[in-house]
Amino acid sequence: MLLLVLLLTACLFGEGHALTNIKLTFHGTNGQAPDACGPHGVCDCAFYMDFNDIYCKGIDIYEVPRNIPANATFLYIIETAITEIPVEAFWNLTHLEELNLERNKITIIPEQAFFNLTLLKLLDLKRNMINVLSPEVFSRLTSLTKLRLEGNQLKALHCNLFSKLTNLKSLYLNDNMIAALPHNIFWNLYQLERLYIFNNYLTTLPGDLLRNLTSLILLDASFNKVNTLPSSVFFNLVWMDNLDLSGNQLEILPENIFADLIRLSYLDLSNNQITILPEKLLWNLSSLTQIALYHNNIEIIPENLFCNIPQLDQVDFDENEIKAVPRVLFLGITVGSLGFSGNKISSLPQDIFENTPVTEALDFADNQLTEVPAAIIKPNRTRLTITMLFLQSNRLTAINSGSFDKLINLKIVYVYLFP
Numbered sequence: 001m002l003l004l005v006l007l008l009t010a011c012l013f014g015e016g017h018a019l020t021n022i023k024l025t026f027h028g029t030n031g032q033a034p035d036a037c038g039p040h041g042v043c044d045c046a047f048y049m050d051f052n053d054i055y056c057k058g059i060d061i062y063e064v065p066r067n068i069p070a071n072a073t074f075l076y077i078i079e080t081a082i083t084e085i086p087v088e089a090f091w092n093l094t095h096l097e098e099l100n101l102e103r104n105k106i107t108i109i110p111e112q113a114f115f116n117l118t119l120l121k122l123l124d125l126k127r128n129m130i131n132v133l134s135p136e137v138f139s140r141l142t143s144l145t146k147l148r149l150e151g152n153q154l155k156a157l158h159c160n161l162f163s164k165l166t167n168l169k170s171l172y173l174n175d176n177m178i179a180a181l182p183h184n185i186f187w188n189l190y191q192l193e194r195l196y197i198f199n200n201y202l203t204t205l206p207g208d209l210l211r212n213l214t215s216l217i218l219l220d221a222s223f224n225k226v227n228t229l230p231s232s233v234f235f236n237l238v239w240m241d242n243l244d245l246s247g248n249q250l251e252i253l254p255e256n257i258f259a260d261l262i263r264l265s266y267l268d269l270s271n272n273q274i275t276i277l278p279e280k281l282l283w284n285l286s287s288l289t290q291i292a293l294y295h296n297n298i299e300i301i302p303e304n305l306f307c308n309i310p311q312l313d314q315v316d317f318d319e320n321e322i323k324a325v326p327r328v329l330f331l332g333i334t335v336g337s338l339g340f341s342g343n344k345i346s347s348l349p350q351d352i353f354e355n356t357p358v359t360e361a362l363d364f365a366d367n368q369l370t371e372v373p374a375a376i377i378k379p380n381r382t383r384l385t386i387t388m389l390f391l392q393s394n395r396l397t398a399i400n401s402g403s404f405d406k407l408i409n410l411k412i413v414y415v416y417l418f419p
Ligand SMILES: *[C@@H]1O[C@H](CO)[C@@H](O)[C@H](O)[C@H]1NC(C)=O
Pocket: 047, 048, 049, 050, 052, 069, 070, 071, 072
């Protein structure tokens, strides 16, 4: 849990609010949009040989500025009060490589608005109020590698919306209200490496949704309402490194669902309602190094669960209903830190760590231990080189002096005795 706390703090700092730098700008005269550059321009315009950067920002800009130089390569119109994009606003900008329209108040985008932007690599529309996208709106953006649509109000997407984006590598659809994805919506995205669909209302993923995404490295589908997954949904994804399914409503997973994920290193199944882990669930995941299963309803861990995994840096079973840890669960595996806090464990098999070097931390806090397990402190268990041990909130009544003497690297122990 300590590691988690640190992570959370890092996130909070990362999201730190930038000081808002509101530039005073002029409204255009005669009801016209203001000029982009020039003496009355509302944007910062910087011209170099092959780098023309137009930066327009401010809540007092209500319309897309006029006369944006046709040689612009980077155009930012961000944090303005703009609600509409005139259909021809970007038609002259055939050199554009990045168009960033994040954090405006855009609700609808005309179907032809991006039609001439064939060199565009990045299109950022995040945090607007877009609730519908017409099927052809991205159809000419054949150079696009990154598309950001997160933080809008999208409820449904047309099956052809992305069908021409054959160079796309990253797609952000998170933080919308999408309840279902058409099964063929991603079929042409052969280059896609990163797909973010977290924080939507998805209840399942179609079995062939990801079929052609053979380049996929990361899928974040966390915090939806997924309660079932077809066994074929991750088939073919042999380059997948990072899979996040946390914060859903999964109870049972098909035994072969991860069978092709031979390069997966990070798997997050935390915050679901998983009761049973099929014995062979992780059998082909020989690259797995981190697995999060905390906050589920797991009672029993199959003893061969980690059978083909040589090294696990982080294993987290916190907050489940586990009463016993199988004797051979970690046999022959090198483990970094191991979390079992918030379960119902009253004892550990004596030799559970005998052939298991655990190198960082053991967390058995908040269980039903009545004594410090021999498996942790007995003389022959010196393969434990942990620096942290968590045993608080158990039923320990006494600890002998010298109990932890064999744990030569130990720096921190959390224990308090039962009164
Ligand atoms: C780009 O257009 C602007 C405004 O029209 C001009 O000042 C600048 O010299 C042009 N840059 C190049 C490299 O052509």
